[in-house]
Each structure stands twice: as structure tokens, then as C-alpha cells.
Amino acid sequence: MKVVTWNVNSLRARIERVLEFLEVHSPDALLLQETKCSPEQFPAEELEAAGYEAVHHSGGRWAGVAVLAPKGHGLKEAKIGLDGEASPDQARWVEADIESLGVRVASVYVVNGQELGSEPFAQKLQFLSAMADRAEELADMPLVVGGDMNVAPLDLDVYDPSKFEGATHVTEEERAGLRAVAERGGLVDAYRQLHPDEQGFTWWDYRGGSFHRGFGLRIDLLLVSESLSGEITSCGIDRDFRKGTKPSDHVPLIVELNR
């Protein structure tokens, strides 16, 4: 079983790269974030022509999340939105069951937070708290929560921590909020479990040649139930999708399990 999370920074702008990804990797589940489309604009026909169906929570020009699975895998919408999030209309959480695999997956796009002390930052902490509540509710089922957490869990996950003093994404409050999601949901960070000491960035700023200079962050995670974590055989990114024509600023993060 191959499960992938990818912040595509607009599904319509990225549709050719997404179709390329489906062709190259044939994922059993592809969790997308920042689809940036209204429900009417969601490119269901193009995905269906590639053999995939989708469950999505689409909120217009901002945010938007989706789960894609091959037709015939038994993809079923399970929950749209998160109880207790500050702005439910922002389209940041969607859950789906994949019946043939016996797992639930959730695609999440955590609030960015903008500036420390801002209203969006308070909403970010509230969102992480709501996510932890939901993870605890789902703790008994095989679950993969994948997405753009907008938090770098450790200083190891930041190319230069000194450049992030006073910035979002690295504060102890945000990191504690993210740890609570994993702890209360009985989830493990798949990449970190397999690669305890490596830097494995998933995002690089479009500006200034950040990708080629290695100025990145690891903010996209796949959180896997402890009951499944023994089945993980690999976890890593595909750097090719940060190269070439019109890349997203995030790369796909891929986990493979014996299932």
C-alpha cells in the first residue's frame, strides 16, 4: 500500500503534474492540500480519466483538501471539516475510508498562522487542538493522517533555525500542538521513524533558488497508526516533482506499507 501526501498549491494549476504523478507512482491513496478550487471547479473528470476517484472539501480560492484513490478501491467520504476549528468554511480537513485496504485516511492543511500573536496564529493553535481531539476519537482504527502541518517538528527539520527566531512554524506551542495530535491519536511520524537523524525537507520557497540551495523545511508529514507502523517499509519524497515545468513549492511525501 502506497499512501502519499502532497500540497499541490492549486490543483488546476498543477493538474498535469498530478496526472504525471499518478502515472509514475500509482498511489493507493493520494492526499492533496491547497487544491484552491470551488466544488464546481474540482477536476473530477480528468482524474477519473486517469482511473482515480476523489473525495474533496473545496472552499474556493484558498485552502481545499482532497483524497484520491483508484476506482474500485472502495473510496468513501467519512467526514468533512473538523469539529472545533475556528473557520469551518476554510476547507482544511477531509476524511475518507478506503474499504479494500481497511484504512481511514485524512488529508489536512493546517492553518499557516501568519505572525506570532496574530488572530490567525491563535486559530492555528485552535486547529491543532481540534485535530488532536479528532485523532483521539479515531485512535482505535487503522489511520493515516497526511498533510501540510505548517509546523516543523524539530530544529532538524529546519535548514537554518537561526533564521526562524520569532517566526511561526517552529515555536514550542506549535510543536506541542502537533505532538498532541500524534500522542492522542496513537500515531507515529513515518518519515522520522524510518530516518531518525536525517533532514528530509518537503517545502522550499519559490524565491531565491531556495530548492537548489537546500533552504527547506519538513512541514508535510504522514502520521500513521502505531498498529500499522510495523508494516512501513519506506518513507521519502520524490524530488523530481519540485523540478521541471510549473512545480508546486512542496514535494510529494510517500509511505509504503506491507498491506
Place this chain on the structure above:
DNA sequence: ATGGCCTGGGTACCAGGA
């Protein structure tokens, strides 16, 4: 000099991203 780029909306430039 603290930015540089990219997206959608809409057709000039702005909000938001991280």
C-alpha cells in the same frame, strides 16, 4: 536593502503563502 516567487481573482494590484 530583509526581497527575490507563485496563485487566483480579475484585468491593477492585492491577499496569502511559510
